[in-house]
Amino acid sequence: MNHDLAQIKVAATYMRGGTSKGIFFKLEDLPAAAQVAGAARDQLLLRVMGSPDPYAKQIDGMGGASSSTSKTVILSPSQRPDHDVDYLFGQVAIDRAFVDWSGNCGNLTAAVGAFAIQQGLLAAEKIPSNGRCEVRIWQQNIQKTIIAHIPMRDGRVQELGDFELDGVTFPAAEVEIEFIDPADTGALGLFPTGQVSEILDVPDLGQFQVSMINAGIATVFLNAEDLGYNGTELQDEINNDAAALARFEKIRAYAALKMGLIQDVAEAEQRQHTPKIAFVAPAKSYQASSAKQIAAEQIDIVVRALSMGKLHHAMMGTAAVAIAAAAAVPNTLVNLAAGGGAITTLRFGHPSGILQVGAETSQQADGQWKIDKVVMSRSARILMEGWVHIPPIA
The missing domain is CATH 3.10.310.10 (Diaminopimelate Epimerase; Chain A, domain 1)
Known part of the structure; x- marks a missing residue:
């Protein structure tokens, strides 16, 4: 040089x-x-x-x-x-x-x-x-x-x-933000496998119930309970556990393969930004990372998401779009954890506190769901x- x-x-x-x-x-x-x-x-x-x-x-x-x-x-x-x-x-x-x-x-x-x-x-x-x-x-x-x-x-x-x-x-x-028609409208579609909920086989780890959606950003959702978590974990509980992070990454790689985002699991290493991986549980009280007390009555669901291999300190905006979209479609893991039924507005608890998102949906002639837009506020x-x-x- x-x-x-x-x-x-x-x-x-x-x-x-x-x-x-x-x-x-x-x-x-x-x-x-x-x-x-x-x-x-x-x-x-x-x-x-x-x-x-x-x-x-x-x-x-x-x-x-x-x-x-x-x-x-x-x-x-x-x-x-x-x-x-x-x-x-x-x-x-x-x-x-x-x-x-x-x-x-x-x-x-x-x-x-x-x-x-x-x-x-x-x-x-x-x-x-x-x-x-x-x-x-x-x-x-x-x-x-x-x-x-x-x-x-x-x-x-x-x-x-x-x-x-x-x-x-x-x-x-x-700042109010509208994500217009945030679902993938190409070959992948809103639900890349055509299923709102299904079993994902991960070699050496077993089977997991998942919802895989491509709205805002490609995301695979799991139930916290299936992973041995309660859904209120904070960063240190996940990020200081190398074995847990490796398990999340392996699940993410096989989900990416099943979603059609990659052709071989080895490619996931060069595609760390997508898909995201998140886990959900019904609303429950917890203490946020700021020591703020979050009461179960304030929220509809708890969600934790990983970004670039680590648990996020709050919630990625694109993952929040995926959460809103998944909540609005009946029988996804997000929808069921939030109580099921028709959900247009969702308040979810994340490691730093609470975020509210809204989704407008419509059902097409073929019975498939369309996410017309997702709205949230940021600054x-x-x-x-x-x-x-x-x-x-x-």
Whole structure:
């Protein structure tokens, strides 16, 4: 390496969206080689975040050493009609040289609209001085429309407010997000195997009752009881148990195979962002990670989900979409744990507290279910803006 070379700098904004943090870029601000998908783009984002790091700390980069904080977003004016911006999400691995482009980040979606407005990616006539600005987002990873309603005050994005989101310490302004037709409409469909609930055979581990859905993000749901859990576990109880994490990963790999996401279980290692794996149980009281007491009467169900091989500290936004969609369809594991029947609004308990989601569904002529949209509220704000500096990329 030529140590005389100066670092390069790239315009970037560090934002919190929901319970995640990430580095946001305008496509046009990236070096030319990184403006197209490929090795140069991946290498740039890996170096920005400080990956791969065998110490798993990302000390020499912007990453925060967790799946919730090793995220990148690239935005550009939309190439599609009736959309304002194209949004591409990259989940950067921490200890490996790998960027996963296979899914969306629902939490950072909350920050996309604000970033688009602040960076001049929306036509001025679309932005009200006060009220809410509707930002129509094309999510490139999953080829879906998302509508964000961004609060405005005196011509500027309103970031501060009194909306509280469990998993985020301080209140902020509420951002309502609509995930339009979030289910997979391609070959996989809403339920890739055609079943709302079925048995999954996992070699050496046995059989598990699962619901596998592809809405928001591909997700496999299990019953907590079948795993020996009660559904109120917090991060340390799962993440400090190497055997448990290995078991979850093996189940996830075989679910990915059965869902048609991969052709061989070995491929799951290179597809860690999807599918997600989660376990559910009927509502029960527990103490959240903040020491806040969650009463069974406040919620309909408890859910725990893993992201990038670790139990998430709250709930991934895309997994929340999957939870809402699964709850709305009778006889899925999520629906049954929440009491069964017709469910349009769900309040679920996660490690950090409570989240409410809503789903609008319709049944098609062939009897199949369609998820028309899922709605949830998040918040977002800018943490820092300027440039990130990295060594030149070969």
